[in-house]
Amino acid sequence: MLDDVDDGSGGAVWARWNETGVQTALLPWCPAGPPEDRACGLFMDHGSVHSWEVIDPTTEAIRRELAKRYPDHFPEYVDDDGD
Known part of the structure; x- marks a missing residue:
């Protein structure tokens, strides 16, 4: 994560690498909540x-x-x- 976007969009700017380089992307937060009422700090549809x-x-x-x-x-x- 590069920057938390505080504009009401509910996401953050992430760096995403592939075989040709890196791009930035605005991705929404993962909606998962518990355990212990902690929100997931990753983007929606993260693969892990x-x-x-x-x-x-x-x-x-x-x-x-x-x-x-x-x-x-x-x-x-x-x-x-x-x-």
């Missing part, structure tokens, strides 16, 4: 899982390191063997 199912490895590594220092703030990692 919803954004809440995507795990960013860098963010996950940072959370694991912070959990070692501040276990009370990250109870979901207390008994995690993900080192």
Whole structure:
């Protein structure tokens, strides 16, 4: 996603690559809602899982390191063997 379009159209500008190059396209947001009342952060008809199912490895590594220092703030990692 390059830019969220705040003009009431309900979409964003995305970069789309193919074998000849890149083009920008205004695409509507994915209408999926739950779990936990979070909206999907991808465009409609995306070809993979919803954004809440995507795990960013860098963010996950940072959370694991912070959990070692501040276990009370990250109870979901207390008994995690993900080192």
